[in-house]
Amino acid sequence: MYAARAEIETSLVACLLHQAGGGIRQPIVIESACRVNENNGSAGKLRVIRTFRKVRFGAKRPYFATVPARSNPTRAAKKAPGDRFRRLAEALRARYPDAHCALEHRNAFELLIATILSAQTTDLAVNKVTPALFRAYPDAKALSRAAPEDLEPFLRTIGLFRNKSKSISGTARMLEADYGGEVPRTMRELIRLPGVARKTANVVLGNSFGINEGFVVDTHIARLAVRFGIAEEGDDVAAIERKLMAAFPREKWCELSHQLIWHGRAVCKARGGTCETDGICAKFGVGCPKRKDSVKPASRSRAVRGAPAGPNRRR
Numbered sequence: 001m002y003a004a005r006a007e008i009e010t011s012l013v014a015c016l017l018h019q020a021g022g023g024i025r026q027p028i029v030i031e032s033a034c035r036v037n038e039n040n041g042s043a044g045k046l047r048v049i050r051t052f053r054k055v056r057f058g059a060k061r062p063y064f065a066t067v068p069a070r071s072n073p074t075r076a077a078k079k080a081p082g083d084r085f086r087r088l089a090e091a092l093r094a095r096y097p098d099a100h101c102a103l104e105h106r107n108a109f110e111l112l113i114a115t116i117l118s119a120q121t122t123d124l125a126v127n128k129v130t131p132a133l134f135r136a137y138p139d140a141k142a143l144s145r146a147a148p149e150d151l152e153p154f155l156r157t158i159g160l161f162r163n164k165s166k167s168i169s170g171t172a173r174m175l176e177a178d179y180g181g182e183v184p185r186t187m188r189e190l191i192r193l194p195g196v197a198r199k200t201a202n203v204v205l206g207n208s209f210g211i212n213e214g215f216v217v218d219t220h221i222a223r224l225a226v227r228f229g230i231a232e233e234g235d236d237v238a239a240i241e242r243k244l245m246a247a248f249p250r251e252k253w254c255e256l257s258h259q260l261i262w263h264g265r266a267v268c269k270a271r272g273g274t275c276e277t278d279g280i281c282a283k284f285g286v287g288c289p290k291r292k293d294s295v296k297p298a299s300r301s302r303a304v305r306g307a308p309a310g311p312n313r314r315r
Helices: 010-021 073-079 082-095 108-117 123-136 140-144 148-155 161-178 198-208 219-227 237-247 250-266 279-284
Strands: 028-031 034-039 042-051 054-057 062-065
Touching: 082 250, 082 279, 108 123, 108 161, 108 198, 123 148, 140 161, 148 161, 198 237, 198 250, 219 237, 219 250, 237 250
Parallel strands: none
Antiparallel strands: 028 054, 034 042, 054 062
8 A cells, every 4th residue: 555755644644553553464655754653642642743755554553764865956956945045146246246247338228239139149249349339329319210221230240130130220219209219117118129028128127227127037047047956957038037036135136147147157158167166066056967966857858768669669
């Protein structure tokens, strides 16, 4: 008789104890149950002492045995208290006290345009094209008068330059027509602009206006969120942002986004990082592939690798 991974109520445990005392010869194994004890020697009055993985009932009297669960650092990190994330934030701040936005800008308008241009492009590449662009079009009014074809020569060295020319031209026209040439200060208004989604809006709100509406999630932050046990492999950007917002205080969101990006670029890289010798990764990187005790989630193809071979499946 088995009850696998079930939450056992005190009344059910009492019933099983009664059955065990009544002469059941086969052992009963209950996983994830609770250890119980008689209270003041009176039968039927039980109290929970602490949780156990297995409880065995023999022929004479119940036998309680602790069976240690399998070590799973990633799972443990998910259940860890907020103190772990607080210590992670402190470690990142101590390592990168001067972390800041890598996109060069002088005001909210320049940061907005630069962030739109940074999609699927490195910040370094964007910083090479924006000085000439902003000399020719220093504000929304000037940029709104330019056709996308006029902007393409400035952006030719970055990816998707034709689409981005249309986006920044449309954004400038909307800024001029709807907001008097000023960058709006709300998420709802920013995501109406062409080429602007939550990531771009969060960058502008946090860095230009000090408003922490959400948590920036780029490729570096998405990777580190999984490696630090904050998010799970396979989470989309929206899920990762929600988990980051829940893990850290609102006032630290913008600052932490820069620190995570700097750590991802310097140490915890997608390929060829130095996580195995880094103190932050060693202490908090429960899902880092460079750590020996990390647990890599099984891929979908690996999960079915041991399945019985069908008529079209090669053995």
